Amino acid sequence: MFKKATFTTFLLCVVLGLSACSSTKMRDVWQDEKFSRGDDKDMLVVGFTSNVTNRMVFEREFVYQLEKRGVQAKASYKALGKHMAVKEELVAYLKEHDFSYVMVTYAGSQEVDKTYIKPTVTNYVTNGYPYAGYGAYGYGYSSFGGYWGGNVTTIQTPGYFDETTKTILITSIYEAKTGDIVWTGRSSTFEAQSVSRVTDEVAKVVWDHIQ
Secondary structure (H helix, E strand, O other), rough: OOOOOOOHHHOOEEEHHHOOEEEEEEEEEEEOOOOOOOOOEEEEEEEEEOOHHEEEEEEHHHHHHHHOOEEEEEEEHHHHHOOOOOHHHHHHHHHHHHHOOEEEEEEEEEEEEEEOOOOOEEEEEEEEEOOOOHHHHHHOOOHHHHOOEEEEEEEEOOOEEEEEEEEEEEEEEEOOOOOOEEEEEEEEEOOOOOOHHHHHHHHHHHOOOOO
């Protein structure tokens, strides 16, 4: 089952309280043979969302993760302002500034997986006396084994559907001067917890898949 998602929806998933853990994996990657990891020494980072706060958190954390790996990076909100930049504005800025590459991230979709959990019936014996059974002592009356004189309590759990959500982020790297795409990949994040944590995970899997 697929649902359209906005980048803002993805970044605000922590508000929904979906889970206490988060996991991001790269699904697929394409890379131009002329591009390599050593080329991305200076980069402008762009997160496309109309939510200013979410964009700032995402770009700031992504820049931090890239700089830890030796890349000189800059968040687009510091370069272009806090509004969501249009393509023409971004192109004009790149013509006037010395960036080699632009990294753009946006939300592609949300996948909701439903799993049916079957109902269960559990019996508990309370106030009983544990008894090994006559058969255990050679008397042949094994049917008397178990709990002697106890009360049986039955607890039933109805069946239900368990939903898990995966958000697909698409990250692409473009040459700043030509606009040619040199790398792109789709990452899948399972039940995201926070903006900064997800950004940290996405930055790591993206970096690991740049050859």
